[in-house]
Amino acid sequence: MGHTVLLVDDDENVLLGLVRVLRRQPYQILTARSAEEAQWILKVHPVDVIVTDEQMPHQRGTELLAWVAQHFPEVMRIVLTGHPTVEAAISAINHAGVFQFFTKPCNEVELALAIRRALELKDQRRRAAQAAGPPASATAGNKGAMP
Amino acid sequence: MKAKVLVVDDSPEIAALLERLLRAQGCEVAVASDGRQGLALADAFCPDVALLDVMMPEMDGIELCRRLKAEPKHDGLYVILVTAMSENQDVIRGLDAGADDYITKPFCKEVLAARLRSGLRIKAHRDALAQVNGLLRQEIAERRRAEAEAHSLRRRIEFVLEATRTGLDVIDANLNLCYVDPARRKRYGDFTGRKCYEYFCRRGTHCADCGVLQALRTGRQVVTERVFPGEPDRPVEVTSFPFQEADGTCLVAQVSVDLSQRKLLEAQSLRVQRLEALGRLAAGLAHEINTPSQYVSNNLRFLQSACEEMAAGLEALWRLAEAPEVQAARPDLAQAVFHALPPADFDELRRDIPQAIAEALGGMAEVARVVAAVQKFASPGRAQKTLVDLNDLVANALEVGRLEWRNAAEIRAELDPRLPPVPGVASEMAEAVLELVRGAIAAGAESGKEPGAKIRRPVTITLRTRTEAGHAVIEVDDDGPPLVPGQRERLFDPLVPSRAPGGLPQRTLAFVHALVVQRHGGSVDVAESPAGGLRVTLRVPVIDQPVPDLPRLETSPAPAPGAAPTPCA
Numbered sequence: 001m002g003h004t005v006l007l008v009d010d011d012e013n014v015l016l017g018l019v020r021v022l023r024r025q026p027y028q029i030l031t032a033r034s035a036e037e038a039q040w041i042l043k044v045h046p047v048d049v050i051v052t053d054e055q056m057p058h059q060r061g062t063e064l065l066a067w068v069a070q071h072f073p074e075v076m077r078i079v080l081t082g083h084p085t086v087e088a089a090i091s092a093i094n095h096a097g098v099f100q101f102f103t104k105p106c107n108e109v110e111l112a113l114a115i116r117r118a119l120e121l122k123d124q125r126r127r128a129a130q131a132a133g134p135p136a137s138a139t140a141g142n143k144g145a146m147p
Numbered sequence: 148m149k150a151k152v153l154v155v156d157d158s159p160e161i162a163a164l165l166e167r168l169l170r171a172q173g174c175e176v177a178v179a180s181d182g183r184q185g186l187a188l189a190d191a192f193c194p195d196v197a198l199l200d201v202m203m204p205e206m207d208g209i210e211l212c213r214r215l216k217a218e219p220k221h222d223g224l225y226v227i228l229v230t231a232m233s234e235n236q237d238v239i240r241g242l243d244a245g246a247d248d249y250i251t252k253p254f255c256k257e258v259l260a261a262r263l264r265s266g267l268r269i270k271a272h273r274d275a276l277a278q279v280n281g282l283l284r285q286e287i288a289e290r291r292r293a294e295a296e297a298h299s300l301r302r303r304i305e306f307v308l309e310a311t312r313t314g315l316d317v318i319d320a321n322l323n324l325c326y327v328d329p330a331r332r333k334r335y336g337d338f339t340g341r342k343c344y345e346y347f348c349r350r351g352t353h354c355a356d357c358g359v360l361q362a363l364r365t366g367r368q369v370v371t372e373r374v375f376p377g378e379p380d381r382p383v384e385v386t387s388f389p390f391q392e393a394d395g396t397c398l399v400a401q402v403s404v405d406l407s408q409r410k411l412l413e414a415q416s417l418r419v420q421r422l423e424a425l426g427r428l429a430a431g432l433a434h435e436i437n438t439p440s441q442y443v444s445n446n447l448r449f450l451q452s453a454c455e456e457m458a459a460g461l462e463a464l465w466r467l468a469e470a471p472e473v474q475a476a477r478p479d480l481a482q483a484v485f486h487a488l489p490p491a492d493f494d495e496l497r498r499d500i501p502q503a504i505a506e507a508l509g510g511m512a513e514v515a516r517v518v519a520a521v522q523k524f525a526s527p528g529r530a531q532k533t534l535v536d537l538n539d540l541v542a543n544a545l546e547v548g549r550l551e552w553r554n555a556a557e558i559r560a561e562l563d564p565r566l567p568p569v570p571g572v573a574s575e576m577a578e579a580v581l582e583l584v585r586g587a588i589a590a591g592a593e594s595g596k597e598p599g600a601k602i603r604r605p606v607t608i609t610l611r612t613r614t615e616a617g618h619a620v621i622e623v624d625d626d627g628p629p630l631v632p633g634q635r636e637r638l639f640d641p642l643v644p645s646r647a648p649g650g651l652p653q654r655t656l657a658f659v660h661a662l663v664v665q666r667h668g669g670s671v672d673v674a675e676s677p678a679g680g681l682r683v684t685l686r687v688p689v690i691d692q693p694v695p696d697l698p699r700l701e702t703s704p705a706p707a708p709g710a711a712p713t714p715c716a
Contacts, residue, residue: 011438017445024452055434082437105440105515108448 003027003119004045008038008052008064009080014104018051021108027119035059039067047075049099049118051111054081054088062088065096074125076118080106149175150267153194155185155211156229157203161252165198165229168256172263182206189215194224195270196263199246201230201237209237209244216245223273225266229254305329314383314403318343318359325398335377349376358387359399365389372406382406436518444511451504458497461488534568535576537619537687541610544580554605556588561611569619569687571667576687579662583623583683584608586654591627591680607678618669618686627680630654638673656683663687 005027009015015031022029030045032038035056041047050068054061065077079092082104092098099121100114152174156162162178169176177192179185182203189197197215199208212226228241228249238249247269248262308315308328317326324338324346332338335346343359344350353360361369369387383403391397467473468484545558552558591606611622630638638656656671663669669687676682 011442013442014438014445017442017449020449021445023449080441082441083434104437105444105511108445 003048004030005115006030006032006038006041006047006050008032008035008050008056008061010034010053010056014053018108018111022112022115025112025115027115035061035064035067038064042068042072042075047072048122049076049078049115051078051080051115054079054092055083062091062096062098065092065098069095069097074122076122078102078111078114078118080104080111149173150196150263150270151175151177151192151194152263153177153179153185153189153192153197155179155182155188155197155203155208156200157181158200161200161229168259169198169263172260174263182208182211185211186214189218189221189224193220196225196227196266198227198229198250201228201234201241209241209246212241212246213244223270223277225270225273227262227266312405312408314385314401316343316347316401316403318399318401320363320397322353322357322359347375347377358385358401362387362389362399363397373403380407382410384409433518436514440511440514440518444508444515447504447508447511451501451508454500454504458500461493462497465490465493532570532572535571535573536566536568537576537612537621538562538564538566540573540577541580541612541621544577544584545610548581548584552584552588556584556591556606556608558584559607559609561609563611563613566612566614566619567689569667569689571687575662575666579659579685580610580621580623582659582662583656583685584610586656587623587625587627587680590654591625606680609678614689615686617688619689621685621687623683623685624676624678625680626676626678629675629680635673639671654681659683659685 003026005022005025007015007018007029008031009018010033012033015033019029019031027048030041030047032041035052035058038050038052042050050065052061052064056064061079061081065079068075068077077096077098078100079088079096079098080102081088089101092101099118102111102114150173152169154162154165154169154176155178156165157180159180162180166176166178177188177194179188183206185197185199186206197212199211201208203211208228208230212228215221215224215226225248226246228238228246229252230237230241230249231252241249248266250259250262304315305328307313309330312330313328314331315326315328316324316331319325322342322344324341324343327335327338327346338346342353344353344357348354356371358369358371366389368389371385371387372382373385374382382405384406385401385403388400388402389397390400464484465488468481474481541560541562545560587608588606591604607626609622609624611620611624613620613622634653637653639660640655640657656673660671663671663685667687669685672684672686674682674684
């Protein structure tokens with residue numbers, strides 16, 4: 001089955017640019033203009049990797065990722081920020097368990113590579129979980145939701 | 148005051164006779180009957196004149212004379228020997244022993260009286276002389292002490308002058324030099340008898356804006372800035388203070404302060420201010436630039452690949468239009484293709500579009516580099532200082548950077564195990580070390596590249612730590628290219644073009660400088676490395692500074708120990 005990557009940024013130009021450079025990548029790309037929109041998409045559509053901006057109105061990227069870590073822990077999380085601060089990086093690692101932290105402008109090849117590694121890691125984890133037998137009751141709900 | 152005369156004679160009759168005669172002359176008389184008694188009595192009595200009989204048992208008069216003369220207490224004592232008429236030998240021995248005069252027995256009392264008067268006159272002269280001598284000695288001793296004090300004070304002042312690179316000279320109203328500090332004495336030579344304008348300014352007459360004359364005329368201190376021909380690279384600020392000596396002589400003291408230091412400091416503080424302003428600006432600007440950079444770059448990349456695809460499509464279309472079948476069947480369509488895309492234009496576009504995009508991408512990379520460089524100064528550095536082990540730090544920094552430069556550099560570490568910890572912010576110190584290694588790699592990689600070849604020569608970088616009087620030192624050596632002219636001057640500039648005049652990457656130590664000097668009170672020095680490239684030395688003060696070796700003042704020569712005898716008053 002195909003993978004889905006969700007890009008979140010309050011700047012539409014960034015989203016369009018990323019979609020253009022990643023257009024040949026073997027996954028479906030969804031975009032969200034805000035953390036709220038991203039949360040709504042996550043609830044209605046399976047997502048494998050989320051790439052989010054840090055500084056957004058209403059809710060910051062790391063806050064969104066903390067929420068994702070809580071509600072959709074299997075979604076791999078990547079930060080792409082235009083204003084890298086040590087605090088943001090620490091918070092991203094401590095609270096949101098991010099897979100990778102990028103600063104703008106980032107090379108699209110590196111970003112594409114990171115997304116692929118995230119997808120591979122996610123697939124490995126899923127296979128390992130399947131091989132380990134029936135899933136624990138705590139993750140049963142999530143598993144059930146997946147096709 | 149009565150003259151005091153000591154009579155020593157073993158014959159009581161003669162002694163009595165002499166005593167009577169002397170008292171008749173108005174003298175105070177003391178009589179002793181032998182040498183030993185005479186010696187003791189002389190000590191107590193302090194006579195002006197002594198009449199000593201030569202022929203006495205035990206200690207004779209000559210021996211007594213010798214002993215009295217040897218005694219500093221009896222300095223100036225006038226000794227008259229009393230001897231028998233026939234004993235010329237006694238007279239000779241007596242005079243050699245220090246006696247002043249002699250009289251032979253039997254004596255005429257008038258002659259005795261006359262000789263006594265002569266003796267007393269001489270004694271009075273001697274006393275006066277001794278008194279003047281004593282005063283002179285005292286004065287000399289005082290002068291010596293004062294001189295030693297003045298010398299020691301002068302040494303101290305001159306030490307301070309040298310240590311602070313301050314010049315001091317004193318000039319009189321006729322512009323004659325009265326004093327010049329030692330550093331400039333060494334440089335300009337002896338100043339005695341020379342005019343200030345010929346000594347310092349190498350002129351035949353005084354300067355139009357002479358500070359000395361102005362100070363004397365106005366009675367106020369005058370400040371001038373000067374560059375003396377003997378020290379062209381050392382501008383000085385000269386303050387001329389007029390003053391008057393106790394005797395009314397008008398003099399001007401001039402203090403010269405080295406301005407090159409101050410100018411350097413001003414330049415440095417300007418640099419710091421520039422960096423701070425840049426930091427504030429960067430913090431606000433970075434985000435605003437980074438976001439559009441992201442999508443401009445992305446879109447350019449997209450255009451790059453899209454254009455390639457489109458070019459392939461257009462070329463196929465063109466081939467199709469060229470095919471004889473198409474030309475025969477639909478010449479209008481073929482013509483439309485050739486009209487819309489003439490062959491010359493197509494070739495030009497196919498060449499220029501990718502090039503234009505590549506150039507635009509290069510420009511975006513440059514923007515990203517500048518923003519990143521500027522952004523480094525934005526971090527206000529709120530981190531708390533802790534005690535940092537620089538050896539650990541260097542090892543960790545190398546570990547962190549290992550992946551980044553595994554093919555580009557060969558890195559060696561020579562760490563001093565006794566390096567003391569330094570107070571600092573570990574992350575900032577590590578950043579400084581990483582920055583130095585990255586700089587060395589960037590410079591070396593470019594120079595090692597053969598034209599056209601893709602293999603780069605790895606740079607060899609040596610990181611050393613060591614201890615140095617109160618500082619922990621990190622030294623980074625590389626075997627990359629040496630600095631080209633023009634590069635060194637800009638090493639500490641915060642914003643520099645990415646290329647130096649020779650086409651090599653411009654290295655910059657501005658960020659390292661900010662981290663080490665401004666944040667840690669250390670220093671950054673640059674020299675040529677024995678390995679061929681650059682040697683950058685970072686010094687960070689350690690917390691427990693041992694007492695440094697203080698410069699020692701020469702000990703002033705002590706006044707000569709003139710043991711001035713105190714003469715009998």
